[in-house]
Amino acid sequence: AQSVTQPDIHITVSEGASLELRCNYSYGATPYLFWYVQSPGQGLQLLLKYFSGDTLVQGIKGFEAEFKRSQSSFNLRKPSVHWSDAAEYFCAVGFTGTASKLTFGTGTRLQVTL
């Protein structure tokens, strides 16, 4: 069965510092990969997605992610974090032939210090 691992439950960074959130998946097929953000009291908003092509994808709010097939990873990055980026971030993976179901990681909560 497919699974997604977000090894960092909680990360704290200073405003202006760079950020990298890790995501690894397990399965053999080519995945569809997503990052979502959940602000307190809100639903999930799509940050970016990868289906095929260029392995470095750009998203909203200045985020980017890189798909590395050899490492089964899809890490999320931002060069300079803003206080408003404090939220919970979820990685999700789907595969063709799985009825478009997504499997979500357990999330990484980002705290930004001023």
Place this chain on the structure above:
Amino acid sequence: DADVTQTPRNRITKTGKRIMLECSQTKGHDRMYWYRQDPGLGLRLIYYSFDVKDINKGEISDGYSVSRQAQAKFSLSLESAIPNQTALYFCATSDPLAGIYEQYFGPGTRLTVT
């Protein structure tokens, strides 16, 4: 107006009561999903539907039932609520046949069972 809406947004109910959570979408997507979110567990799929005649169980369907009344409406019912069903519930939509593999989420329903 939001593309995916959920009602109610918050609900407190007692053990043993029947409760229905409703989801409506204006995105025109074929597929709809119900998830529950628990701290530290991420999002887990309860049920999903391809169309009004095709409903499928997810990974944690016990204690829940669903109804797809129309393409735009997908309801989740708890026949006899129990305290461990206290969680945040999300509805989502997608349309992979139209190349839309990402899922779009509603704002969530916070359910408390006392």
